[in-house]
Amino acid sequence: MARRFDIGTAGWGRSALAFVVGLVYFFPVLWIILTAFKTRPDALAIPPKLFFTPTLDNFRSVFFRTSSSGDSSQATDFVLYFFNSIFIAGTAVLLAVIIGTLAAYAFSRHPLRGNDTYLFIILTTRMMPPIIVIIPIFLMFRVTGLAGGYWGILLLYTAFNIPFSIWLVKSFFDELNPEIEDAARMNGASDWRVFFGVCIPQILAGLAATFVFGLILTWNEFLFALLLTGVETRTVPVAMARTLGGEVGADYGLLAAIVTLFLIPIFFVTFLLQNQLLRGVTFGTVKK
Amino acid sequence: MSIELRGATKRYGSLTAVDAIDLDIEDGQVLCLLGPSGCGKTTTLRMIAGLERCDEGDIRIGGRRVNDLAARERDVAMSFQFYALYPSLTVAENLVFPLHAEGLSRAEIETKLAAVAQVLQLEPILERKPGQLAEGEKQRVAVGRSIIRDPTCFLFDEPLSRLDVQLRETMRGEIKEVLQGLSRPTVIVTHDQLEALTMADRIAVMRDGRIEQVDTPATVFGRPANLFVAGFIGTPQMNLLPAVLDGPGEGGRGTFRIEGGQSLSLDIGAGLAELPSGAEVVLGIRPRNLEILSEAAADSLSSTIDLIEPMGAETLAHLNDGEHDIRVVTDWRTSLAEGERVHARFPPGSTHVFHGERLLGSAGEGRA
Numbered sequence: 006m007a008r009r010f011d012i013g014t015a016g017w018g019r020s021a022l023a024f025v026v027g028l029v030y031f032f033p034v035l036w037i038i039l040t041a042f043k044t045r046p047d048a049l050a051i052p053p054k055l056f057f058t059p060t061l062d063n064f065r066s067v068f069f070r071t072s073s074s075g076d077s078s079q080a081t082d083f084v085l086y087f088f089n090s091i092f093i094a095g096t097a098v099l100l101a102v103i104i105g106t107l108a109a110y111a112f113s114r115h116p117l118r119g120n121d122t123y124l125f126i127i128l129t130t131r132m133m134p135p136i137i138v139i140i141p142i143f144l145m146f147r148v149t150g151l152a153g154g155y156w157g158i159l160l161l162y163t164a165f166n167i168p169f170s171i172w173l174v175k176s177f178f179d180e181l182n183p184e185i186e187d188a189a190r191m192n193g194a195s196d197w198r199v200f201f202g203v204c205i206p207q208i209l210a211g212l213a214a215t216f217v218f219g220l221i222l223t224w225n226e227f228l229f230a231l232l233l234t235g236v237e238t239r240t241v242p243v244a245m246a247r248t249l250g251g252e253v254g255a256d257y258g259l260l261a262a263i264v265t266l267f268l269i270p271i272f273f274v275t276f277l278l279q280n281q282l283l284r285g286v287t288f289g290t291v292k293k
Numbered sequence: 294m295s296i297e298l299r300g301a302t303k304r305y306g307s308l309t310a311v312d313a314i315d316l317d318i319e320d321g322q323v324l325c326l327l328g329p330s331g332c333g334k335t336t337t338l339r340m341i342a343g344l345e346r347c348d349e350g351d352i353r354i355g356g357r358r359v360n361d362l363a364a365r366e367r368d369v370a371m372s373f374q375f376y377a378l379y380p381s382l383t384v385a386e387n388l389v390f391p392l393h394a395e396g397l398s399r400a401e402i403e404t405k406l407a408a409v410a411q412v413l414q415l416e417p418i419l420e421r422k423p424g425q426l427a428e429g430e431k432q433r434v435a436v437g438r439s440i441i442r443d444p445t446c447f448l449f450d451e452p453l454s455r456l457d458v459q460l461r462e463t464m465r466g467e468i469k470e471v472l473q474g475l476s477r478p479t480v481i482v483t484h485d486q487l488e489a490l491t492m493a494d495r496i497a498v499m500r501d502g503r504i505e506q507v508d509t510p511a512t513v514f515g516r517p518a519n520l521f522v523a524g525f526i527g528t529p530q531m532n533l534l535p536a537v538l539d540g541p542g543e544g545g546r547g548t549f550r551i552e553g554g555q556s557l558s559l560d561i562g563a564g565l566a567e568l569p570s571g572a573e574v575v576l577g578i579r580p581r582n583l584e585i586l587s588e589a590a591a592d593s594l595s596s597t598i599d600l601i602e603p604m605g606a607e608t609l610a611h612l613n614d615g616e617h618d619i620r621v622v623t624d625w626r627t628s629l630a631e632g633e634r635v636h637a638r639f640p641p642g643s644t645h646v647f648h649g650e651r652l653l654g655s656a657g658e659g660r661a
Contacts, residue, residue, distance in 0.1 A: 090610070100495070116591050173505070180537075182375060182377065183380070184373040184375050184377035185377045185379060185380075185385065185530075186375035187339075187364070187371075187373065187377065188371070188373055188379075189344075189379070189390070190363070190364040190365050191342060191343075191344075191364050191365070191369065191370065191391075192365075192370075192390050192391035192394070192438070192442075193365045193369045193391055193393070193394025194365065195365070195394075198393075203379055206379075206380075206381035206382075207380055207381060209381075234436075
């Protein structure tokens with residue numbers, strides 16, 4: 006039986022300390038969220054205002070542009086950009102986790118001659134800074150016509166997430182007790198059933214963790230998105246950068262509103278999977 | 294149904310884990326593979342199961358050569374050392390897992406599940422996950438999962454090694470009872486001789502990938518084929534004393550010179566008559582067979598008591614004749630004192646004589 010720890014066991018002192026440390030980490034996020042609700046003078050006020058009258062104007066102007074001449078408002082393309090971000094990151098990471106899981110299982114259960122060398126080579130693709138490969142990739146995408154479309158950026162993000170997925174998921178497979186798979190084989194299970202019915206259910210938490218880590222990395226990606234997405238496939242980080250440098254300088258309230266909205270999907274996914282995540286990151290640290 | 298191994302060999306690179314072994318396990322018979330860790334007993338079991346390839350030789354199950362069949366095609370049930378329950382499935386789901394490949398109807402599955410749950414008293418925990426079970430319950434589920442099907446044979450890898458002493462005793466009885474009801478050839482791997490002696494119809498003692506002796510528990514204990522088996526089976530270990538035969542005397546008696554100068558005159562039976570004078574042998578006697586005397590006799594060794602270990606109903610005394618540590622087990626009421634001078638008597642018919650590692654004669658046959 007596991008020991009139960011009730012809330013408050015740590016005592017007031019430690020709880021307060023944890024609260025302060027948490028606040029230090031969370032403060033920038035909190036400030037951005039607050040700024041999203043401020044008017045332009047409030048956002049720029051010195052000293053900074055902690056108390057102010059909140060407004061939703063910034064959020065409105067994310068989706069509707071008011072032309073300077075009159076009060077006719079015109080929809081911006083941010084709905085599309087949000088869809089692009091969610092669709093591209095979600096699909097690419099999902100594909101990477103699926104492909105990575107299959108590869109990881111093979112690397113873990115049917116090692117090749119020179120298995121570690123292959124794994125190392127796979128890892129080296131993540132060692133160089135992306136800026137080094139951006140020119141060749143850009144040229145290749147131009148020639149093949151992949152630049153600007155969904156296929157191109159999906160392909161790139163999937164490829165980028167695969168090494169990380171293989172390494173992480175392989176470590177989960179390595180932790181499993183091989184007797185369980187032997188038992189399934191003895192019990193008449195086919196290789197497919199051993200994989201899907203016995204192995205995968207045991208590492209679901211790990212797969213969730215891999216998915217979320219990949220999602221966060223991909224969600225924030227700017228460099229490749231800037232160069233390889235077109236008007237139709239632009240993601241939020243790129244679109245956000247393009248709102249800078251208007252005729253009135255940086256609109257911090259607007260930026261803060263975009264960031265706040267941009268946080269929501271990731272927050273939502275992480276929140277949904279938090280139990281799995283916790284088990285995923287502590288996977289293997291507690292022996293059976 | 295029977296299991297047959299002929300020259301079965303398994304190599305890992307330059308290491309030969311299982312070296313050309315022959316075994317026969319008949320219907321309803323329980324064979325224990327017993328040996329120290331690393332002797333190849335688990336590898337042998339996994340070869341029968343189809344989890345390891347057989348590099349040379351043949352394996353037959355029910356007369357059919359199975360060398361080239363995958364594990365799932367061999368119709369063999371195996372229970373694993375760490376139980377190998379599926380952690381994401383409930384006990385009931387674990388139990389019926391082997392039935393999926395059989396194409397049974399839902400009602401048939403339910404009937405079999407109920408029957409197994411009843412035999413192993415698993416009804417109250419059918420809906421739990423393996424993580425919530427105690428060790429003994431896990432073991433019962435693992436056994437249940439292997440007996441729910443009606444396979445051609447059963448394999449158990451260290452079935453009791455993870456249980457505590459009390460539970461081990463209970464489970465030993467339960468497993469034995471279940472196995473008797475199944476009447477299928479069964480192979481149990483264990484490093485625990487008590488387990489092997491209690492559960493097996495026959496024991497195969499293994500060392501370094503070879504089989505040293507295959508026989509009934511009584512014979513393996515009472516007539517160990519060689520020095521390894523003699524030293525491996527039985528606790529406390531058998532006393533093994535190197536000696537030189539001084540020529541067979543009259544009436545089947547022989548005089549043995551023990552290192553250190555003392556001599557023993559023993560009744561060694563007719564079987565040993567062909568031993569030449571001056572032959573180097575090893576005398577083996579179980580600690581429980583030695584008698585402690587206060588007076589010297591022709592068939593006793595005088596020695597000093599080095600150490601006394603009370604073990605409850607019995608007392609283990611370590612004697613020293615100047616050369617060897619001799620273990621003697623006596624009734625707990627025998628009064629002994631460390632440093633005391635005593636005489637250890639080799640009673641007639643309880644000494645084994647080994648010549649060149651092999652057993653030449655066991656005067657103690659039938660009296661073990």
